[in-house]
Amino acid sequence: MIPRHLAQLFQAVASGEMTPEKAAQAIEAQQQGFAETGGFAHVDLHRRNRCGFPEVVFGLGKTADQIEAILHTQIQHGQGCLVTRVEPTVAERLRSVFPEGVHSAMARTFRKAGPEAEGPKVGRVVVVTAGTSDLPVAEEARVTAEAWNCEVTLLADVGVAGLHRLLSRLDRLSDADALVVVAGMEGALPSVVGGLSSCPVIAVPTSIGYGANFQGLAALLGMLNSCSSNVVVVNIDAGFNGGYVAGLIARRAGQARAGVDGKSD
Template sequence: MIPRHLAQLFEALAAGEMTPEKAAQALESHQGFAEAGGFAHVDLHRRSRCGFPEVVFGLGKTGDQIEAILKTLIEHGQGCLVTRVDPRIADRLTAAFPGGAYNPVARTFRRPGPEAEEPKLGRVTVVTAGTSDLPVAEEARVTAEAWNCDVDLLADVGVAGIHRLLSRLDRLTDADALVVAAGMEGALPSVVGGLSSCPVIAVPTSIGYGASFQGLAALLGMLNSCSSNVVVVNIDAGFNGGYVAGLIAHRAGLARASAADTPS
């Protein structure tokens, strides 16, 4: 903490303008992290560094652990996003944190922070090859929405019926970034990349029969895409796809807003 800020904190505490609890919170905030329950050090500066608060990976964590981490984030004025949430834990989180929402398809729990009141910036479209890819796509959608982007979902437009995609091209060209989730052979991102001028974040899913190798075939197909605007994240990593697309779209939205405010 900067000495000047530390002196101001002590003066406010001595004058009775701040409680010891608030002073402790201020110190924690300035050191950049806060301990939660003796098992986690919650990153409080993630949003100021990276534009997005720390996200909780729910798989393998107990309800007590997740609740303690979320309480710490909320106490410091931050929004919360938990991925891979067990349905039994989701009921507990929904009861403990009013204003939060559980998405059973995405397996996410989100409680928006103050940034949700700001104007939406950026446009993301999430595309799936099939209905079976929806859990991964929904995780991407929730994550991009947490970036405060407008998010559109275009489902079940895979290459086996390419006319379905071609009839919806306007929903691709309006986006700042696209997320494309596909299993089987993973061909859809290449097609989408060849029809759009924005970054395409390809997410291979573990959907398919034996030779798909739980998404490995789709991953390798996407890595070998001949569309130059396609980049690839890990298998079933809807969060990563939504995060990167949201980051790109948010920055594009900021640039538009700045240009609109600049006198010609």
């Protein structure tokens, strides 16, 4: 267990906020690497140690009681929390229980920042959308990359049907460590962006489009067949995956710069 978390437990016991028995259970859970929660979840407490980021909760299909219990477990063990695909009624419950958390209705996320988000921003991510209809998926990517403590900017509605909109904003892409490009319809935008930038491009196909779009399959196949060599693709509507990978790449790039110039970004 990280010394800072031990100190927090000791302070909670000293102030009467936590019983010694609860503190002992928290220490035991940290040692075994997971915490049994409510008979319906085993919260992975070592995910941050292994992967750099705490376990993320997929909210779809979980009840408000289940998500609340999982978040309490994460917070008790000194971790931040990110829930994706949060239903409106569940989000209302989480806002009341965790008032310090932030809910994004468009991204369908709920986030309570933890120690991993402390300190200066590290790495630069730009999220690009082809159209306004792609914003919910793009916002999920943005929230996720911000949870990595990256500097994130959003460039919306610059699809290939009006290419001059993108070309007039190329300066926004030039200093990015990773780009997340979100598009539906035929999914052409990531290839264009990939041909105009030197960093990794994470393409996110969306289910936005008319019938022959096949709920995002056409965009997915178009992106998989991209002739831009720096484009990789995640699943349909998977904004979380795009933002997660971009955050991972950007943080490594930012940390490398900090190691060279002796300061954080």
